[in-house]
Amino acid sequence: MNNRSITRQNEGIDGTERFLSPGKGRGLRAVRHFAVGELVFACPAYSYVLTVNERGAHCEHCFTRREDLFKCGKCKQAYYCNVDCQRGDWPMHKLECVAMCAYGENWCPSETVRLVARIIMKQKVTTERTSSERLLLLKEFESHLDKMDSEKDEMVQADIAALHHFYSRHISDLPDEQTLIELFAQVNCNGFTIEDEELSHLGSAAFPDVALMNHSCSPNVIVTYKGTVAEVRAVKEINPGDEIFNSYIDLLYPTEDRRERLLDSYFFTCQCTECTSKSKDKAKMEIRKLSSPPEPEEIRSMVHYAKNVIEEFRRAKHYKNILLLKTEDLIQLISLSQEKMGAIFADTNVYMLHMMYQAMGVCLYMQDWDGAMNYGEKIIQPYSVHYPAYSLNVASMYLKLGRLYLGLEKKSQGVRALKKALAIMEVAHGKDHHYVAEVKREIEEQK
Ligand SMILES: [Zn+2]
Ligand SMILES: [Zn+2]
Numbered sequence: 001m002n003n004r005s006i007t008r009q010n011e012g013i014d015g016t017e018r019f020l021s022p023g024k025g026r027g028l029r030a031v032r033h034f035a036v037g038e039l040v041f042a043c044p045a046y047s048y049v050l051t052v053n054e055r056g057a058h059c060e061h062c063f064t065r066r067e068d069l070f071k072c073g074k075c076k077q078a079y080y081c082n083v084d085c086q087r088g089d090w091p092m093h094k095l096e097c098v099a100m101c102a103y104g105e106n107w108c109p110s111e112t113v114r115l116v117a118r119i120i121m122k123q124k125v126t127t128e129r130t131s132s133e134r135l136l137l138l139k140e141f142e143s144h145l146d147k148m149d150s151e152k153d154e155m156v157q158a159d160i161a162a163l164h165h166f167y168s169r170h171i172s173d174l175p176d177e178q179t180l181i182e183l184f185a186q187v188n189c190n191g192f193t194i195e196d197e198e199l200s201h202l203g204s205a206a207f208p209d210v211a212l213m214n215h216s217c218s219p220n221v222i223v224t225y226k227g228t229v230a231e232v233r234a235v236k237e238i239n240p241g242d243e244i245f246n247s248y249i250d251l252l253y254p255t256e257d258r259r260e261r262l263l264d265s266y267f268f269t270c271q272c273t274e275c276t277s278k279s280k281d282k283a284k285m286e287i288r289k290l291s292s293p294p295e296p297e298e299i300r301s302m303v304h305y306a307k308n309v310i311e312e313f314r315r316a317k318h319y320k321n322i323l324l325l326k327t328e329d330l331i332q333l334i335s336l337s338q339e340k341m342g343a344i345f346a347d348t349n350v351y352m353l354h355m356m357y358q359a360m361g362v363c364l365y366m367q368d369w370d371g372a373m374n375y376g377e378k379i380i381q382p383y384s385v386h387y388p389a390y391s392l393n394v395a396s397m398y399l400k401l402g403r404l405y406l407g408l409e410k411k412s413q414g415v416r417a418l419k420k421a422l423a424i425m426e427v428a429h430g431k432d433h434h435y436v437a438e439v440k441r442e443i444e445e446q447k
């Protein structure tokens with residue numbers, strides 16, 4: 001048997017190969033050329049779960065967004081396109097359907113717990129390599145158990161307790177403690193969140209082959225979603241022999257900040273071209289022009305303050321739901337921190353932009369369209385400078401802004417913004433994506 005037939009037997013992914021990346025462990029490499037906008041590969045979710053907040057707006061099974069979904073007659077909480085989607089989802093939905101009725105308001109497992117329960121079920125019924133694992137098996141996921149601190153340990157323990165509490169009646173024999181600790185740790189390092197075209201959170205999923213890619217702060221691919229399928233497209237020319245890099249994090253922030261996040265969540269120190277050149281750090285940390293410039297110590301303490309505020313938000317979002325916080329408290333926290341930071345940071349500084357982004361979110365939530373538009377207008381230009389050429393953050397901001405303009409009858413500004421979004425989305429999502437078709441229709445309607 002020659003190599004070629006072995007490869008064919010293992011399927012693999014055309015045009016790519018798994019390899020050992022120096023200093024990074026396993027990774028994905030191109031064996032042919034990929035042009036900008038070209039699909040490198042697609043990967044169906046191994047397991048996935050729709051987030052609770054999107055129930056009723058998306059089908060639980062295929063994630064299609066439509067208004068005429070019908071609900072599960074038993075729990076009245078899960079919604080479907082049709083009987084086929086309902087039937088297809090039942091092996092997973094049955095883990096929650098009866099339990100949700102029984103627990104009522106008290107049914108509250110975290111999204112990670114919900115995803116892990118589904119992974120365990122899937123593992124029970126699959127014996128062969130799935131189409132999501134052509135190059136990397138879920139079992140092979142890195143867990144970094146040895147590097148977990150006590151805080152992460154506690155979170156995993158709480159998740160395991162919740163898994164037993166909400167799922168033990170419906171999964172006959174849950175794996176033992178050690179297996180569960182490892183599985184949660186694996187999902188924490190390798191799990192994905194699925195977002196829509198405006199980057200609203202839709203759910204969580206495991207995409208083993210996508211998780212094979214290593215991280216770079218200057219990535220050459222972007223991951224988008226078509227329903228519950230992940231699609232990986234080139235956003236830079238990729239040549240045979242090049243490693244294929246995805247970004248694991250929000251690339252808005254300066255090098256030190258990005259490195260901290262990567263170390264904390266993924267346990268490595270990034271050595272990418274952006275982290276070594278630090279070429280964007282100065283613009284990202286722009287200081288306000290003042291008659292007496294601030295001391296370095298002042299700047300450092302302000303960065304420290306900014307990071308704490310951001311962390312506060314992140315936790316609130318993780319543990320509850322940020323929208324459940326009192327809106328007034330939220331607005332106060334945002335305007336207070338904006339005022340404080342604004343004494344030193346320029347409006348284009350990424351920490352200022354972070355607060356403006358949060359403020360825009362609150363305005364959208366409160367349907368203050370003018371307020372949201374004003375923030376969007378301040379954010380968009382610096383965003384385009386700080387982020388890479390093709391960025392979902394920039395595309396989604398143009399999209400939000402364009403839709404706000406159209407809602408406020410600002411036709412030409414709206415069309416201009418939507419066209420900017422479209423130019424990025426045609427590369428990142430692909431020309432045939434339904435999101436692209438939707439934006440084109442919105443532009444067309446203005447003629
Ligand atoms: Zn469906
Ligand atoms: Zn149900």
Ligand SMILES: [Zn+2]
Binds near residue numbers: 272
């Ligand atoms: Zn980096």
